[in-house]
Amino acid sequence: MRTRFAPSPTGYLHVGGLRTALSAYLLAKQSKGTFIVRIEDTDRERSVPDAVENMLTALHWAGIHPDEGVMLEKGLITQKGTRGPYIQSERLALYRHHAQELLKSGHAYVCFCSPKRLEKMRTEQEARKQAPMYDRTCIKLKDEEVQRRITSGEPHVLRLKVPRNEIIAYEDEIRGPMSFQGHTIDDQVLLKSDGFPTYHLAHVVDDHFMDISVVIRGEEWLSSTPKHLLLFQYLGWKPPRYAHVPLLLNKDRTKLSKRQSAVSVEEYVQKGYLPEAFVNFIALLGWNPGTTQEIFTLEDLIEAFSLDRMQKAGAIFDTEKLDWLQGQWIRRLPAAEFAKRVLPVVAEKYPPASRDKDFTAKTRLIQERVTFFSEAPALLSFFYEEPTPSVDLLANAKQKVSHEILPKILEELSNTLDGVLTDEWTESVLSETLKKLAEGNGWKIGQVLWPLRAALTGLPYSPGAYEVAAALGKDVTIARLEAARRLITQ
């Protein structure tokens, strides 16, 4: 199977775009087929520099790698494959050739109507409560007149001649049987006066020559599909299958917009979402496996995805579940991988972290306490700078550590831990030792552990006391306990 993602380079990769790209990618991979990226830059005014690179970068981040077409190689935009070029502005001659064919076969006609006249026509039609449609003024023009006006340089377009009495029907891969009446379909412009094709002509030509098996695109294309089917028919080509995926919506159920939500994939990259979590989330929007599985790797998705389990109605892009997924994915990362990915973030605040041989042992302690890497530096602060606990932190009413017994607890803590051999300074030994200490003095374990943890971290919450003490080592632990004792006697 050959599928494609064909964005217009008008900005950044939209989350909805990622969703259709993902569907196309999954389908291709599932069938051991080919996933193609094509750039549809037929609107010169809307094209934005860097857009192609940005989109490819975002796609790459998500783990969606094209097999053919436009892709990034060593950071450079390149094209690969035998059916190129894969950028529409480089295929103009091809579109013009087939436009001519359509003209010759009588399925298209030249139109000289100016934008101004068309605008006036539409206004009048609307005033009469009619559907705005081209009135076919130019369809009556004689060949000689058409030729004369073209040679004299008069601006013109090419329009599709839609049969008024036909019903155009097809079977959508997601929506099932679909049908449209010819007389409700406008005579679409195929070739603009600047010689560029419109989307309608260009994608039909490209999907044919690139041998695309299923076109997966947003629901906004549903009502122009009959025009595309007509084009395939008139050009004598077999049309691909079409699958129109439902749109993503704002909270108020309007079409997902920049005003109301973050819509570019880049924004989610910047917010620190894991590509695994984001792809997982996007995949579950409008699709479900039919089981209770919620966590999916890209591999899982390739295995499980199918168009017939796609939803027909639009889905609100509500990122609440994304945050949960993010937490799930953070916790699922192997400890070494987690350490590798947080390191840059932590090193930015604490440069020594990058030379820390025990970095993984430390990040292991915070892995299930963070949702975003950006939270890591604060949670690891006590490893890279002296903590500054206050008396009010060390004593804690809820833990039954009063200001009165605090000195005694700290003293016992210090003496007892000093007696633990450096060789035996492990979590389990510490746990055993401290339990004994608590029992011996008739204290609850929390009465011992709270002040210890507070003295070591200076934080109201952090990883557990045993773990922190073990990670910090004996000398630092004793030193910090002593510092705490000095603090409360001041």
Next chain:
RNA sequence: GGCCCUAUCGUCUAACGGUUAGGACAUCAGGUUCUCAUCCUGAAAAUCGGGGUUCGAUUCCCCGUGGGGCUGCCA
């Protein structure tokens, strides 16, 4: 206005004629834990309305209603 699509908890969704309408997120209430998280248990929460068809409709059909898309020499 016309054409087309669509409709289950707040959200994402399951149930493809027969279920106490299921799961997940979020919410709330408990529990585990030295704190915070994690984790565990539980609760509350939905078939848009009206007609049909059928022994029986969330499910099929029709009509409304709501929402969405298209209606550009944009894609």
